[in-house]
Amino acid sequence: xxxxxxxEVPSTAPEVGMEGNPDVFDQKAATAxxxxxxxxxxxxxxxxxTVLVTAVPAGxxxxxxxxxxxxxxxxxxSAAVIQPPLIDTCVLTxxxxxxxxxxxxxxxxxxxxxxSTPSNVSYAVASGGIGNVVTVLLPGANLTTTGPSSGVYxxxxxxxxxxxxxxxxxxxxxQSVDGSSWVSPRASxxxxxxxxxxxxxxxxxxx
Numbered sequence: 001x002x003x004x005x006x007x008e009v010p011s012t013a014p015e016v017g018m019e020g021n022p023d024v025f026d027q028k029a030a031t032a033x034x035x036x037x038x039x040x041x042x043x044x045x046x047x048x049x050t051v052l053v054t055a056v057p058a059g060x061x062x063x064x065x066x067x068x069x070x071x072x073x074x075x076x077x078s079a080a081v082i083q084p085p086l087i088d089t090c091v092l093t094x095x096x097x098x099x100x101x102x103x104x105x106x107x108x109x110x111x112x113x114x115x116s117t118p119s120n121v122s123y124a125v126a127s128g129g130i131g132n133v134v135t136v137l138l139p140g141a142n143l144t145t146t147g148p149s150s151g152v153y154x155x156x157x158x159x160x161x162x163x164x165x166x167x168x169x170x171x172x173x174x175q176s177v178d179g180s181s182w183v184s185p186r187a188s189x190x191x192x193x194x195x196x197x198x199x200x201x202x203x204x205x206x207x
Contacts (some may be wrong), residue, residue, distance in 0.1 A: 015069030087189055092202040098166045099197075101193070103191045104157075106155075106172055107187065117147075121176065122183065123139075125162065132171065162191075166193065168192065169190055169191065174188075185204070
């Protein structure tokens with residue numbers, strides 16, 4: 001049996017401990033919210049967002065790529081510059097009725113190059129003139145080179161390499177080839193004649 005002191009009214013409400021006291025709970029929550037760690041973390045997040053917004057250019061959109069670092073390598077690349085030969089003269093001899101044409105050119109390697117034939121030269125022709133399909137020629141029955149004489153070579157492009165020249169034109173090319181296999185631009189001339197070999201001419205392309 002429970003006893004009470006005189007004049008004491010029993011309480012119908014149970015006692016509330018510290019853990020169940022609402023005022024104590026609110027105080028703990030406020031303390032947690034205002035802890036130095038939470039305040040610091042919030043400040044770091046706010047600073048990071050500010051930097052992100054100011055770092056993105058206007059009109060840009062953030063994507064996964066925005067957070068990906070890229071590595072770039074830089075360097076220099078130098079291509080060899082090979083000078084072309086110099087064509088001194090070009091003569092077209094049409095032969096009888098233009099049926100046996102021969103184009104003769106005299107030419108020189110670039111001064112001081114130390115080049116020599118046949119290893120440092122390439123020959124070619126183009127039916128229809130410069131700007132058409134180029135056919136590379138090798139020395140043989142249709143292509144001969146003699147010299148040098150005082151540094152000047154003489155090369156003949158013969159009829160077997162000039163099919164269709166009668167009444168038309170042919171591009172004539174000579175090119176320097178370096179020992180490293182780099183090549184120069186082609187020095188060129190255009191040979192042409194009319195029907196039956198009329199008006200044969202060969203015009204050197206200005207360098």
